[in-house]
Amino acid sequence: MLQVSVSHQINELKLEVELDLHGKGSVIGVFGASGHGKSTLLRILAGLEKQANYQLGSHGLSDVYGVSIGCNHSIAEQNPCVLNRQKALLFPHLTVLQNLEFVIKHSYWRTEKQTVSEHKVSRDISIHDVIQWFNLKPIIHKSVDALSGGEQQRVAIARSLLSGKPIVLLDEPFSALDWQTRISFLTLLPEIARRFNICFVLVSHSLKELAIATDYMLCIRQGHAEEHGNTADLINELGQIAGQPVFSNLTLCFQRCLPEYRLSQWALSDAPQQHIYFKQVVAEAINKTPQIQNDDVIVQQKRITLDADQVSISRHFNADTSMLNQLKGKVLNICEQEHMALVSLSVGEQRLFAQISKLSLHRLNLQPNEVVYAQFKAL
């Protein structure tokens, strides 16, 4: 849905990216260290860098969104991408609610572009939706100055979603939020994308964030898209290089809530009998009254990250343990590091990493292709 060809010289850095992201999923990640052109790439996509040589293919855009090809992409308001920066830039003379209403009332894409083909979703995102998703109710009447950095970022992304544009460019959108909140918003992105037929481009320097939210990602180094591929595949490669702690990236499906224990039960997307328990009762939405349930996003499928050092390995299924999660898998390979060993397992079709000490490795005498159980506490 996004075909891009970008070439732009910024000081020393020459940014050259060519991409065809058609059919690559609806949340696309951009990874890279700072100063390698990630943010500039987004500014170019949004039509805010006038000098940049840039072509955005409208392949797919027209039938999906009814966007006329005549749109001039170098005019920011006509460009189909809305840029959501790290710095929230809320309009300071308006309250939170007024900021949101301002966009609904005045955005070209909501007022003039109502024409649309049959593929378009039946309704636009409403203020009610974003208030719920980003938990804006407590701050909705506050003035923008009174908000904390994290609150400002939540309002900013809500406002971007209301613009009615089909492509939302997110530049480190949750950097001021704590990790738990960040995860819950990141999990929401694919769901919003699916429901409202939006494409997200998420820039981040955290592989974990990208693992949770994106289907496809590219890695930018010195202005060039060095690698790109499916997130799950690429992360396994990049994880080692980037020197970030190793983690597994799993896709799960929701199964049921256990409210009496404040747990929820999920399963590997490709192996429904392999359960994983979570400490929170998913979205509170599930317990809400049926009337509003349809409007809530109930995330049925999500991606999670699991740090390799949280996982231990046992040769047998252990019924006498407090560990709730025991996944059955097969040892793929064992990579010995300085004083630890990284065991990669295949569970279903997915990959799981366990970091164990060398002592454990020698005691267990693990061999490739052996069937083992990966254990970890409720997440």
Added chain:
Amino acid sequence: MSWDIDLQALWLTLKLAMLTVVILLMVCLPAAWLLNKYQGRFKPVIEALITLPLVLPPTVLGFYLLMAFSPNAWLGNAWLQVTGEQLTFSFTGILLGSLIYSLPFVMQPLMSGLSQLGEAFEQQAASLGIVTWKRFAYLLLPLLKPSIISAATLGFAHTLGEFGLVLMIGGNIPGETQVLSIALYNHVELLEYQQAHNLAALLLLCSFLSLLLLYKFNRPLADIR
């Protein structure tokens, strides 16, 4: 009798200052906005021309305007053909003069307000799909409110105190071009110190009050960023 003339002068002064400010704001707001975006090589020239009345002696400006306004010059002549009135020694003439004379005082606060505001908000609004004129009307104008108030107050107060320029192009016609500062000068010439005192105090008070209101109620732009 002379009190009547003073009242007339007061009214004329207020009318002149008010009209000047209103017209200047209507012209300067879009002009400042465009000039702020314009980064071409003529920018310094335009800026210098706008600021020129700030440093030029009012008599110099008045002299050139007098020449331009005279029915023998093309501007004065054209005006005479179109409206049937002369520009020199008329209210329209001193209004035109004031517009030029107070231009930098209105333009400067707007320009500095705009450059302080930067492009970020406007770019963000554009990216959100808000078209140019709506950004100007609904975003820029409210955000620039402090600068607009400064510009209006400074323009108003400065026009109140105009003397040399009005005298050059308007002369001293009661009810037409005789503003407060000139009426005051007349009183002094005629050794009518009591009336001169009144007018001087009135002008002092007006100017002080406008500035007081400006500093008391106008939040500086830095606060909202």
